Amino acid sequence: MSDLAKSFEPAAIEAHWAPLWEKSGVYAPTLDEKKPSFSIQLPPPNVTGTLHMGHAFNQTIMDSLTRYHRMRGFNTLWVPGTDHAGIATQIVVERQLQDKGQSRYDLGRKNFVARVWEWKAHSGNTITQQMRRLGDSVSWQHEYFTLDDKLSGVVTDTFVKLYEEGLIYRGKRMVNWDPVLKSAVSDLEVTSEEEDGSLWHIRYPLADGSGEMVVATTRPETMLGDTAVMVHPEDERYTAFIGKQVTLPLCNRTIPVIADDYVDREFGTGVVKVTPAHDVNDNAVGLRHKLPVIGVLTLDAKINENAPEAYQGLDRFAARKKIVADLEAQGFLVEVKKHKLMVPRCERTGQVIEPMLTDQWFVAMSKPGRDGKSIAEKAIEVVQDGRVRFVPEQWVNTYNQWMKNIQDWCISRQLWWGHQIPAWYGTNGEIFVGRSEEEARAKAQAAGYAGELTRDEDVLDTWYSSALVPFSTLGWPAQTKEMSLFLPSTVLVTGFDIIFFWVARMIMMTVHFTGQVPFRDVYIHGLVRDSHGQKMSKSEGNVLDPVDLIQGVGLEELVRKSTSGLRRPETAPKVAKRVEKEFPEGIPAFGSDALRLTMASYASLGRDINFDTKRCEGYRNFCNKLWNATKFVLSNCEGFDCGLKEHSKEECAPGGPFHGYMNFSNADRWITSELQRVEAAVAKGFAEYRLDLVSSAIYQFVWEEYCDWYIEIAKVQIQTGDEAQQRATRRTLIRVLEAALRLLHPVAPFITAELWERVAPVAGRKAADDQVGIVAAPYPQSQPDRIDAIADAWMTRLKDLVGATRSLRSEMNLGPQERVPLYAIGDAAFLNAAAPVIKTLAKATEVRLFTDEAEFAKAAGVSPVAVSGDVRLALHVEIDVAAEIERLSKEATRLDGEIAKANAKLSNESFVARAKPEVVAQEKQRVAEFTAKRDRLLDQVKLLGSST
Structure with missing residues (x-):
């Protein structure tokens, strides 16, 4: 007690325990085949990233589950890692080069990649350091980076295997293309938002001179690649035109009029242009109607040689302006209307995405493999038969909808940072895939090719390597102890936004290569939004940094952070004003425990979260309450006889030497019963991934039942009871507190560790490993046979009576410090036994008991009377009537x-x-x-x- 600080100061506590635990190795898993196992994979954050509120939310859930199972004695492994984040990382280093007037091409591929590795060594561990601040108990010895040699070997091996099975192929397909990156990007890296645009109505004359058709388009620059115009087959306005030819303005060629159900008759004029080379839907139409494909854009989005000479070399948007001007000058432009449209932009560069036909590598999702089933089919089966379970269950529908309409997966990216595709080309385009150049040359020689080989310059999509982590991080293809104990892992905790990009692909790849599912459960949580329900975005200035909530941040710095990186810099004054209004004094230091408790309280199934710092404030107050309660308990138990010496039943029986050694009150037995109930509720909450119920159950027990009720009763029992009663009270105080700290530890690790170090010895308990403390202590388990119904009923009666008295005080406008006599009539035995407690809790100067109705009525006088069961109460107050x-x-x-x-x-x-x-x-x-x-x-x- 002597060295327990006067108040809860989280920074010093976190600085002490976090490195101690990591250094001790307590987070490393045991590998005991006789024990049950719990394992979990961290969704690998980008190496370029920093901790955001979504990370803080799902990592709180993951760490709470991990600590809970570790304390229950499971073989427990939480695998940490970071993703090499091909696009994001390459952009970071390229921008650094741009600041020096250089480009990656000036360095060349080898030197550029070396520069990126150099950046990673110095700046790429920010997020893992922040994870330590949050208290994540990951097994750091299992930490991986998706470009590590070990994982890279697995990436190459699986690529070669899939290629040899005919499940990876190279072909020309339409992809999302970023003309600045000059690379394909995944759907996850594309954000579509509504923007102001225009709808141009353009006249396409019929080639036979009999009329014209007016086409509506939002992208006039792509008309240079049109190969048809299209109408709905049932649109009576245009039935007569189907099969005719129209002249393509500005291009001096004719294209056919076709009919297809795809056309929305209500859009524009009901006539649309078909550009198979530059639109996903048009490409599908072109395949159905066997239309030619004319690409008119270069990979950097300039007009190419397939377009009229007047536009060649122009940037796409410059070409748009010139084309519109020429259409107007030549009489083809009918009108221009303002139009709201969804514009797809690369999340990394902000550039408008172009659908582009390019040569890419693909994984065949629906083609049968050697076992007769496709990768997608097997992934659907394991969810249908329950080997993989979604929580909440409704996300199964989202998964199945995507899986049953799945397209082949584009896995190549035109970058330099990443896993270079293990394919080599002959002079005539022959492809040889191998785990090394030597293996590729051997395959070439076996095929009768002896010429030069050139390696494919593309790298693999980042999602390809992250899809392998359930088994690549456990030592596959070797049959390691980790593989046998931790695959499948127990649960994956993630947001719904990557069900397709990561969850489904992990299921597909793990089932295909190992024959096992990657995880048993997929717990899908909601998104963390700001207090107004808006999505948090740096470009909107409403992002909160979890580390700022842990350590605090001043208003000036908070405003600076909120106004940097805005999509519209002109909104900075408005953003600053909002921040100043919401956080006039900045954000105080809540500490990691308060933040984690807040996040846990939000962790209901599947709902989005409107994050409010007031809840952090409430849980900081909870930590203070727990701290002060512990100080009180220690001051009354440390150095006192707390009845911890265990005696046999014979010794405690009547006539035995320790008969009457302890005399437990109804309140003592009641709080022990409440402890059993909260332990059961917490176990149920963890089993159902309801961290909100876990945190609320513990909060209510500690704050309301233990602190507000039992401690106040214990004060009276220690002051007024005999030695046996005092001994029993002290034992109950310290043992219940000690169990409560272990109960709370998975969610709030730091404060519980600090307090448990002082409480455990007094309670007669120590962890198996004194160096790591509570982390290795056993988790409390409910013992229903210890629930005492008689004590519960007694306490319910006491609470009702005290509540009735407090209502009287409120009704009579008595302040907290005003103490007056309490008159009572009713169950004399109960009132006599409970009087000392009632006096304290009801803030009465005395409790006067009556047995005669007339005397009670006379004493109560004009005072209001409250009824609690068979007891009537009145507060005696002298008043000016x-x-x-x-x-x-x-x-x-x-x-x-x-x-x-x-x-x-x-x-x-x-x-x-x-x-x-x-x-x-x-x-x-x-x-x-x-x-x-x-x-x-x-x-x-x-x-x-x-x-x-």
Whole structure:
């Protein structure tokens, strides 16, 4: 107790415990085949990244689950790692080069890649350091980087295997193309947002001179590659045109008019252009109608040689302006309308994405493998038969919908940073795939090719290597101990936004290569939004940094962070004003535990989270409450006889030397019963991935039951009880607190570790490893046979009685410091036994018990009487009757006004029809509550009046 700080200061505690635990190796898994196993994979954050609120949320869930199972004695492995993040990392280093007036081409591939590795060594571990601040108990000895040699070997091996099975191929397909990166990008790296645009109506004359068709388009620059115009087959306006030819403006060639159900007759004029080389849907139409494919854009989005010479070499948007001007000059432009449209942009560069036909590498999703089943088919089966379970269950529908409509997976990227594709080309385009150049040359020689080989310059999609981590990080293809114990892992905790990009692909690849599922459960959580329900985005200036919530941040720095990186810099003053209003003094240091408790409290199944720092403040207060409660318990137990010496039943039996050694009260037995209930509720919450229920159950138990009720009762028992009662009280105080700290530890590791170090020895308990403390202590398990129904009933009665007395105090406007006598009549045995506790909890100067009704009525006088079961209570207060009548009458009149206002709303048919049902219900509740309170006041006025 002597070295326990006066108040809870999280920074010093976290700085002590975090490195101690990591250095001790306690996070490393045991590898005992006789034990049950729990394992979990960290969704690998980008090596370029920093901890954001989504990370703090799902890592709180993951760490709580991990610590819980470790304390339960499981072989426990949480695998950490970071993703090499091909696009994001390459952009970071390229921008550094740009600042020096250089490009990657100036360095060449080898030197550029070396430069990226250099950046990674110095700046690439930011997020793992922040994970330590959050208290993540990952097994750091299992940490991986997706470009590590070990994982790279698995990447290459699986690529070669899939190619040899005919499940990887190279072909020309349409992809999302970033003309700045000059690379294909995945759907996850494309953000489509509504923007202001235009809808150009362009005249396409019929080639036979019999008329014209007006086409509506949002991308006039792509018309240079049109190979048809299209109408709906049932659109009577254009039936006669189907099969005819139109002249393509500006291009001096004709294209056909075709009919297809794809056309939306309500869009524009009902006539659309078909550009198979530059639109995904047009490409599908072109394949159905066997249209030619004419690409008119280069890979850097300039007009190429397939377009008229006047536009060649122009950037796509410059070409758009010139094309529109030429259309207008030549009489082809009918009109231009303002139009809202969804514009796809690369999340990394902000560039507008171009659908582009390019040669890429693909994984065949639906082609049968050697076992007769496709990769996708097997991944669907393991979810259908329950080997993989989604929590909440409705996400199965999302998974199945995507899997059953799956397209082949484009896995190549035109970058230099990443896993270079293990394919070599002959001079005539022959492809030889091998784990090394030597293996590729051997395959070439076996095929009769002896010429030069050139390696494919592309790298693999980052998602390819991350899809392998369930087994690549455990030592596959070797049959390691980790593979046998931790595959499948227990649960994957992730957001719904990567079900397709990561979850499904891990299932596909793991099942295909290992025959096992990657994980048993997939717990899908919601997104963390700001307090107003808006998605957090740096470009909007509403992002909160979890580390700032842990250590605190001043207003000036908070404003600077919020206004840097805005999509529209002109909004900076507005953003700054919002921040200053919301956080006028910046953000105080809440500490990791308070943040984690807040995140856990939000972790209900599948719901998005409107994050409010006020909840952090509430949990910081909870930590303070726990700290102060511990100080009280230690001050009353440390150095005292807490009844911890265990004695046999014979010794404690009547006549034995320790008979009467401890005398447990009903309150002692009740709080022990409550402990069993909360332990059961917590176990259920963990089993169901309901961290919100875990945190709320512990919070309610510690704050309300233990601190607000039991500690207050214990104070009385220690002051007024005999030695046996004091001994039992101290034992209950310290043992329940010690168990509560272990119960809370998975969610709030730091404060519980600090307090448990002091509490455990006094409670007669130490961890198996004194160096790591509570981390290695056993997790509390509920013992239902210790629930005492008699004590529960006694405590319920006491709570009702104290609650009734507190209501009387409120009704009589007694301040917290005002103490008056409490008169009671009823169950004499109960009241006599409970009187010392009631006196303290009800803030009474005395508890006077009556057995005669007339004497009680006379003593109570005009004071209001409360009824609790068979007990009646009154507080004796000397009052000015006339002044009290006047006060109560004024309050009753005010309530009449409130009742009238609420009834006026409810009698307004327009209000009732327009208002939400919950608003109407609230007004009705207000009327009921105001009426009941007014009636009580009037009854008291009547009573006071009769007394005069």
